[in-house]
Amino acid sequence: MPPEHQTSELAKAIQEVTEKGQLLVREEIALAKAEVTEKVTGLVKGIAVGAAAGIFVLAGLIYFLHFLALLIADVLGSNPWLGYLILSGALFLFGGIAGFLAARFFKKGTPPTPQMAIEEAQLIKATIQSSQPATPQGVVAPTTPGKVEAKR
Structure with missing residues (x-):
């Protein structure tokens, strides 16, 4: 086989692998x-x-509170407004306690x-700032300009 034919086959194979790879990436993205x-x-x-469940629960809670207010009034043998007054006072009391706890x-x-x-982090910073930069043993460190001294 001539070398040009091998090169063109190799180029075709590389192009085919590249196209298949691009197709695979596109399919994975899709x-x-x-x-x-x-x-x-x-x-x-x-x-x-x-959300619908929450709305239904809230509506049920409202009707339950109406029931409680009327029950309180019935038990006390008084007008319904007294039951509503007692229930609303209890609710305000519970709301105040909950608000106080939330604030705490x-x-x-x-x-x-x-x-x-x-x-x-402040301790680390203080430690780093207080320590002197150390030079390894055997390294020549300049002491004065133009003069070099070996460290022991």
């Missing part, structure tokens, strides 16, 4: 896009159904700085 699209679609559906948790967590890491 597969990744399809997978991401499928997962995002599932997440969006889950969010929508979860926020104060405990702020500012969100890694205090221990900052202290460690």
